[in-house]
Amino acid sequence: MLKRSLLALAAATLALLAGCGDTRVASQPSPTPKQDNKARIEAVKADCMKGKGFRYTAFVMEGTFLSPDQEKAASGDYAAMKAHRSKWGFNVFSNLVYHQETETIDRSGPDPNVMIKRDLSPAQQKAYGKALKACQAQAIKQITGKSVKSEQDWFEQVDKLVEQREKRELDGDPRLVELASAMADCMAAKGYQAAAKNPINMETWGQLTFMKELHELARKEGGRDIPPYTSTGPWYQPTHLPDADARRYLAKEVKMALDDLECGKDFYAAYLPKSVQVAQAAQAEFGMDPD
Structure with a gap:
C-alpha cells in the first residue's frame, strides 16, 4: 500500500479540484472538547482567517473515498481482497489497463472554500493562500501542539511518525x-x-515489485531523464505502452x-x-482526518 496520509492528500486535492456548490458561509458552532481535533483545527482556522479579513468556512470531510468493498479489503477480509486482486492485482498495471475506471467514491460533499477563493482576484487569491497557510499552521499548533510549516510538511511529519510506529508495533509484533x-x-x-520476511516488507513487496517493473518500462521509453x-x-x-502489453x-x-x-x-x-489502527492514531495526533 502507498502511504495512507499521502493517499488522503491526493483524494483531498481531487475533491478541491472538482469542488462546487453553495458559497454562502454558514455560522459554525464552537466545537466541544469531545469533538475531534480536525473539527477544532477548522474552527480555529476559520477564526484566524476572519481576523485576517477573509471568509472561510470550517469544513471537515465526512465519509470515505473507499467503496464498501474496498473498506472490507483494507480490513483484511479474504473474499473482498480476492475479488479486488482478481481484477486490479496490486493496483499497479491496472492503472494503465483501467485508467478510465475508478473504484473510489466521494461521500464528502463540496468544500465551500473552493468557490470562496475562486471568486477572488488573482492578487486576492495569492493573499488568501498565504493567509490560509499561516492560519493552518497556527491552528495545528494550538490544538495539537505540533509545529508544521505547510500542508506538505504536515503530511510528511505524519508519514514519518506512521513509519516509526509501524516498525515498532508491526515488525515488533511476535505473532505478525x-x-x-x-x-x-x-x-x-x-x-x-x-x-525480507518482516511483516512490513511482506505487506508491500508485491506492489513494490511491479512498481519497479513499471518504472523500468518508463525508463526504456527514453526521451525523459528518469532516475533509477x-x-x-x-x-x-x-x-x-501498448494496451496488449499492459x-x-x-x-x-x-x-x-x-x-x-x-x-x-x-x-x-x-x-x-x-x-490501520497505527496509522489512524498517528493521524489523530496531528489533527488529521483518518483515511
Missing part, C-alpha cells in the same frame, strides 16, 4: 512476525522470493497478487486491521 515468515515460506514454495527506481520514489509509468503485465501481476493472498490469508487478516 510468525505469520509473515510463514507467508514468505509459502511464496518461496511457489517460486517467489521476497527480499527506488522504493522511496518518485516512480514513473510509461506513456506509450494487459499481459497485469495478468502476471494478478496471478502473483492472488498467490500472495493465498499464502498470506492469515497474515493479512491480522496485519491490516492493526496497520
